[in-house]
Structures are given as structure tokens and as C-alpha cells.
Amino acid sequence: MAKVFIAFWSGTGNTGIMAEAIAKGVTAAGGTPEFLDVESASADILKETKAFALGCPSMGVEQLEESAMEPFVEEVEAFASGKQIALFGSYGWGDGEWMRDWTDRMTGAGAKVIDGEGLIAHETPDDDAKADCVSLGKALAAAAE
Template identity: 50%
Template sequence: MSKMSVIYWSQTGNTEAMARAVAEGAQAAGAEVKVLEVSQASGSDVQDCDLLALGCPAMGAEVLEESEFEPFFESIEGSLSGKKVALFGSYGWGDGQWMRDWWDRAGKDGAKLYGDEGLIINETPDDAGLEQCRSFGGGFAGF
């Protein structure tokens, strides 16, 4: 059984809903899943898992949230080489540039990235969006 950490930051609850749905899909596929807000996460939550799902919405000019999530991500950069990583988040404007930038950063760090460019959902995930998250989590559990 794969161990997965789902670590996220959410202001409005959109990315939290995505994180919980990703976790549900992974659990249904047989993974042991721990879901943590980024403020509760540590480097050991990254190192002690087989699969790492990270969730953060687009903020400001399409960047990662700067007070908690960006510092956390910076703290684990350099330790993602060979780690299976999935990225997800919600956005309300722009075209997903924050995800492309984040994807590139994780890839340059040597992460084995799941999917084509992460999973993004505009605004609040509806039922179809939540199902997309569950499917993403289930697929990642078998990655």
C-alpha cells in the first residue's frame, strides 16, 4: 500500500475541497493518505511518503501563496529528486501560469511529476470538478 501525503493551502476553501477529493480518490484506490494544511506539515511529511500531492491556489499575479505555502515549498526544494509528486489548485483569473511555473520548478528539482501539467479548477469545484479531483487522486495512487 502506498503512503500519500496531501499538503495544501486554502483561503476560500476551494483548494481544501480539492485536497479532500484527491485524498478520497487515492484512498478508494488503496493508498494510505494523510491530509495536512501546509501550516501543519513538516519535511518529514514529505520524506515519509511514497506519493506527495501538493495543493495551492493561484494568488496575486499568478504565484503560490507567499506567507505559508511558498516558504514551505522552498524548504522542500532540493529534496524532491525521485519523489512522485502531483500538483493541484484552484484559480480565479489568469490562464494557469502559476501552475506551469510551479510544475517547472518541481521538475527541475527532479520530481517525478504526475499528469501533464497538474490539475487546476476555476473557482469553486462543482460536482464534476470534485469527481475530476477524485479521479486525479486515484490515478496518482497507482502512479
């Protein structure tokens, strides 16, 4: 199986924990996970892939991180049509509006969001949230085949 990219930004490490659990799911499904640091990677690497993951915590007033993740997502929007994308991230306040907005944004760009919605975890992911991430990783690996 080809590489399965997991591109994310994590401020406190919680979204990074989610990314690690998603990678475990990808591996369990026979895939090879590869992390992309959105601060240094170009979104162009995702253009030729069928499926990939994007992760970002809620920032400010329930929005994506503005200096690295937002520009990366803007690049992805240009080629998202027909892609399958797993969205994930952690939050400390609010009700997940940033993830619902992000899901709408990606589907509006023509992508299919895996599981129909983004996966969120409140603060540090607990065992249940990690298990959900592993399941998402398995679905991502299947979509990447």
C-alpha cells in the same frame, strides 16, 4: 498501503474541496489519505515517501501563497528529485500560469509531476473538476505503492 500525504493551503476553501476529492480517489484506490496543513507541518515528513500531493490556489499575480506555502515548497525542492508529485489548486483569474510555473519548478527539481501537469479548477470546483480530482487521487495512490 502506506499513508498518502496531501499537503495544501486553502484561502477560500476551494483548494480544500479539491484536496477532499483527491482523498476520495486515494481511498478508492486502496490508500490511506493523510492531510498536512502546510502552516503547521514540516515538509520533512514527505522525505521518505515516493509520492505525495501539493495544493495551493493562485494568489496575487498568479503565484503560490507566500507566507506558508512558498516556504513549504522551497523545503520540498531540496528533496524532490525522484519523487512523484500531484499538484493541484484553484484560481479566480488568469490562465493557470502559476500552475505551469509550479510544474516547471518541480520538474526542474527532479520530480515527476503526476499526469504531466498540475490540476486546476476555476473558483469552486464543479462536478467535473471533483471527478478529475478523484482520478488524480487514484493515480497518486498508485504512484505511492
